[in-house]
Amino acid sequence: MKNNQIVFPVGEEGYEAPSTHGENSECPIIEITSEDGVRLYELGELLPKQIFLSVKAVGVFANNNPSVQLLKNDTVFASRKLYSDAALAPVQYLDLMYEGSGTCVYCNGKSEPIDSLNETDRAQILIQQNRVIYRKPFAILNHDVVSKIKITTGSDVFIDPPGEFRVVVLYPYGGFFSPEYGPKSFSAMFFSILERQNRTSIQIVKMEEIKSDSHSGKFTFVDDSVVFYYMPSKEESISLADAINFGYVRIEAVYDDRKYVYKSCSYSKGKTNESFEVCFIPFIN
Numbered sequence: 001m002k003n004n005q006i007v008f009p010v011g012e013e014g015y016e017a018p019s020t021h022g023e024n025s026e027c028p029i030i031e032i033t034s035e036d037g038v039r040l041y042e043l044g045e046l047l048p049k050q051i052f053l054s055v056k057a058v059g060v061f062a063n064n065n066p067s068v069q070l071l072k073n074d075t076v077f078a079s080r081k082l083y084s085d086a087a088l089a090p091v092q093y094l095d096l097m098y099e100g101s102g103t104c105v106y107c108n109g110k111s112e113p114i115d116s117l118n119e120t121d122r123a124q125i126l127i128q129q130n131r132v133i134y135r136k137p138f139a140i141l142n143h144d145v146v147s148k149i150k151i152t153t154g155s156d157v158f159i160d161p162p163g164e165f166r167v168v169v170l171y172p173y174g175g176f177f178s179p180e181y182g183p184k185s186f187s188a189m190f191f192s193i194l195e196r197q198n199r200t201s202i203q204i205v206k207m208e209e210i211k212s213d214s215h216s217g218k219f220t221f222v223d224d225s226v227v228f229y230y231m232p233s234k235e236e237s238i239s240l241a242d243a244i245n246f247g248y249v250r251i252e253a254v255y256d257d258r259k260y261v262y263k264s265c266s267y268s269k270g271k272t273n274e275s276f277e278v279c280f281i282p283f284i285n
Contacts, residue, residue, distance in 0.1 A: 045108055045122070046122050046255055047260060048104035049105060049107050049282070051103075051251065051280040052103045052105070052277050052278070053098055053278050054099040054101045054275055054277055055097060055099055056270075056272075056274050056276070057094045057095070057097075057136075059091040059093075059094060061089060062083070062090055062091070062092040063092075064140070066143055066144045066145065067082065067144045067145075068145050068171075068200060069144075069193075069200050073150060073151055077195065077198070077199055078199065079200060080201075082202070090173055090176065090177075091175045092137070092138055092140050093136060093137055093138065094138075094175060094240055095135055096132065098127050098131040098132075101114070104117065104125070122255070123254060123255035126253065133249060133251055134243075136235075137233075138172075139172035139174070139230060139236045139237075140172050141172050145229075147193040161229060162229070166225065167226065167227045168192050168227070170226055170228050170229065172188075172232060172236075174188075180273060182269075182276065183244060184240075185239070186239055186240040186241070187207050187240075188236060188239070189207070190207070191203060191205065207237055208239075244265075245264070245267075247283065248264065249264035249278060261283045263280060263282075267279065
């Protein structure tokens, strides 16, 4: 017997499964290829079809604080520290931490608490010793920036960087995080540099406030064209809620010395204000 391979039927990326036990997940199947063909074995009583973990988000704050400065025509405004507003101190990462409780649901309708699995012959769920099951990244600014604005005789506005007319330049600010809010609020933030009361100032913009045109690939904020100083990756630009729903969070189950990957598909409110429950389903590349 050779070429053993795990086969998991799953939905499309971005699928959000209802947060109810026993719905919308098929049973995991092992595909074993032998000399006489393919045989399929269901492992519904040994590998869970759904895994539910109680988690909480912990912010890892940016440890740098670059300066930003505005030069407008011939006027040089004093620089300011980017993170001078403690109320909007951003995070560079969000660690999703397992709180020590969870449930496995099987195809036969039975469920088992995760902490009791070592007393059974079922697959074991692998959790890192530090209990961090996922680190959600956000883009931040790592160096000082000087924005130069030139207003021409025709009242046109030229901004450098990026060296373009009539645009709003957005720099990465980090992620918004406040434990009393839910994962949907934990989203990417950006800032623009502007003049306010004859000083260098900034305006904070959340990713959900920025509109994108799927046809042109261009971005707008209110009625202005947007240029990103640094184009964030998809994982950096989405909220923690979307990262969960899109399957960025992965855990592993091990059975008979083989590992099986599960991806996140949805979440629901937990037992405390700061916790929530993440649902995982089988995953295949």
